[in-house]
Each structure stands twice: as structure tokens, then as C-alpha cells.
Amino acid sequence: MNLKKFLLAAVATFALSVPLASAEVVTVTGSGISETAAINDAKRNAVEEVVGTAIKSRSTAIDLELVFDAIESRTQGYVNSCEVLSKKTEGGTVSVTARVDVSAEPTSELMKDVEVVMNLNDPRLAVVIEHYGDDGGEIYRRNAERCAAAIREELVKRGFTHVVDNPQNIDYVILGNLSVSKPREIKIPSWSGLSSSTPTSVETFLSRSEAIMDCKIKRVDTDEIIGEAHSSGENIGVDDGGLDNQAVARLATKSAQEVRSIFNREARKIFKSVKLFAQSGDGMKILQFEEILSQAQGVTGVHVRTFAGGRVTIDVDTDLSPQNLYRVLIKTVGSDLSLNLQGFTSTTLDLAID
Numbered sequence: 001m002n003l004k005k006f007l008l009a010a011v012a013t014f015a016l017s018v019p020l021a022s023a024e025v026v027t028v029t030g031s032g033i034s035e036t037a038a039i040n041d042a043k044r045n046a047v048e049e050v051v052g053t054a055i056k057s058r059s060t061a062i063d064l065e066l067v068f069d070a071i072e073s074r075t076q077g078y079v080n081s082c083e084v085l086s087k088k089t090e091g092g093t094v095s096v097t098a099r100v101d102v103s104a105e106p107t108s109e110l111m112k113d114v115e116v117v118m119n120l121n122d123p124r125l126a127v128v129i130e131h132y133g134d135d136g137g138e139i140y141r142r143n144a145e146r147c148a149a150a151i152r153e154e155l156v157k158r159g160f161t162h163v164v165d166n167p168q169n170i171d172y173v174i175l176g177n178l179s180v181s182k183p184r185e186i187k188i189p190s191w192s193g194l195s196s197s198t199p200t201s202v203e204t205f206l207s208r209s210e211a212i213m214d215c216k217i218k219r220v221d222t223d224e225i226i227g228e229a230h231s232s233g234e235n236i237g238v239d240d241g242g243l244d245n246q247a248v249a250r251l252a253t254k255s256a257q258e259v260r261s262i263f264n265r266e267a268r269k270i271f272k273s274v275k276l277f278a279q280s281g282d283g284m285k286i287l288q289f290e291e292i293l294s295q296a297q298g299v300t301g302v303h304v305r306t307f308a309g310g311r312v313t314i315d316v317d318t319d320l321s322p323q324n325l326y327r328v329l330i331k332t333v334g335s336d337l338s339l340n341l342q343g344f345t346s347t348t349l350d351l352a353i354d
Helices: 003-014 035-056 064-072 109-119 138-157 243-270 283-295 322-332
Strands: 023-032 079-090 093-103 125-131 172-180 184-190 200-219 224-237 273-279 299-308 311-318 339-344 348-353
Touching: 023 035, 035 079, 035 093, 109 243, 125 138, 138 172, 138 200, 138 243, 172 243, 200 243, 224 243, 273 283, 273 322, 283 299, 283 311, 283 322, 283 348, 322 339, 322 348
Parallel strands: 125 172, 273 348
Antiparallel strands: 023 093, 079 093, 172 200, 184 200, 200 224, 273 311, 299 311, 339 348
């Protein structure tokens, strides 16, 4: 065993096991026409602050305002707690100052959505839906347009800000082949008597409509199909002419989830490793940092390439982007080490260790 490995083993013996924080606590203000509205505004501002920090830590074409609008309806799911510190009412407006505990882990659904959008550099997406067997009829056209609009809306909720219906100057196109069945009356069998062997049908006054779609996503510059999905949605109720609308809406929600999963896999291809540079005047701190790095959440491998003059170059196997790797590390190192961000690119992270 060489000296470096011996020292690393020695450091590992004394390394602290620091639990990973699962949230960020921020103090924010909020206002509204009532205390509830003010608190909800504070929660939204807290999520904006936490997510905005992650977004701004990387150069991207993403439109922050649109992203914040997209996550507004989902804010509640990522706020662990909210403590009102002060409240005042003035001119019919209630203002509060609150301490808000926001889920900020890279593994949270909110942060994963933001990370996917950032990793793909907020791509321009086109949604093009055609109806199977379309003969140019109004119903076919309306169903296809409704489905495309619903998918675009769901993708915007997931953080994508450039979702269009015109397949020009785009990065990816989502192609769907839709089929919507006409509402079918639901009947249930009934035996009119104990001796009857032939059931009769009983009216339920309900109908069922079903929508199914095969979908594929194509990367425009390479003409590569990056994923395919099959989704369905149905609606049961009184046929008042709108059953198929809800069936298409439910289909679109499921289809958008499938599309999001495909983009998630595509985004994960981008960050399979990060080249990390770390500088310190204390060689033991660098060795201690290497061991902590190997135990960090989201890191599957640590490969030291060079180690000289107090500077180490490490290839880190991870699906995390450099900025999220840094976020994880600053929560993992504890009080023994201090990490200072020196710079980063889409694939590298440069730190100073004190």
C-alpha cells in the first residue's frame, strides 16, 4: 500500500458520518388579502428562493419567471413546515414574515424536474398529435388539439418553458397518434328470476369513453427516437357530450408523465461523471474530503487522477450535475471542512478546501 492509500485509510477511520439534510430553511415575507393568502405567498417565495438559487448557479436559457409560475401550484408539496414570525395588516393587505422549511434535495420531485430542464438546457419542445384514422372531421381535429394542449400544459407544470405547437426551430418533437372512442353505454347483466338462465341488460344511464395514444419523442438534430410510450385514459359518467373531453385530459396527464420520464432518462445521460478539482494547503484535509466524497449521496464512484502540490483531480461517477454535487457536499462535510466554490462548468467543479 503506497503512502497516499495508507493516509486515506487512516483518515477514513476517523471520518465523521454526517447525516444528509433533507431541506433548506429560509426566512421570507409574503403578502395577500388574508393571512392564509399571505402565508401561501411566503411559501411560494421560499420555494422560489431555494429553487432559484439552484437555477442561477448554472448558465442556462431558462426563464425563471415561467418556472416559478409553473411550480406555484405545486409549492405546498415541497414545504415541510412554515412558522409565522410576525404579522401586520395595513390598508387591507396582510403581510407576514415566516420561517419556511423547503424540501431541497436533488432527489425531491421538484428538484428533479428543475434538474431535468436545466440539464437539457431548457429545450424547445413541439407537441404534434394526430388522430388515428383522421378523415379531416371536426371531432378528430378537436380531440387532437385538446390532447396536444393538455400535454403542453402538463410539461409546463414540470418546468419546461419552451413548449410549442409549431415544429420549427425546436430541439425535440413529441409525436402522438391518438384514438378516442365514442361514448359507449354501460349496461349490467341481470337475472330476472332464480330459474332464469339468460341474463338481461339493465340500463345504468352511464357511458364510458376511452382515449389511447402511442407516443414517441424525436431529437431533431440527430433524428434519434429517444423514447416511446403508450398511454390511455377513460371517463365514465352521464353522456352529456363531454365524456371524451375528460378521457383525453386524463390521457394527456399520463402521457405527459411518460414524456417527463423519457426526458429524465435523456437528461441523466448528460451527467454520468463530474471532473472535480480541489485545492488545499493541508494534504490531510484533501484526503479526508476524498473519503467523504466517496460516501456522499448520489456518488457511485471516486477516481483520483492526480494529487500534487495540494491539488487533487478526481473523476466522480454521479448523475448529479456539478452544482447539485456541490449542494450535496456542503451538507455532507460537516464542521471539520469548509468548501468554497471557485467555479464550475457543465461537467467540472472547482473547490477550495479549508
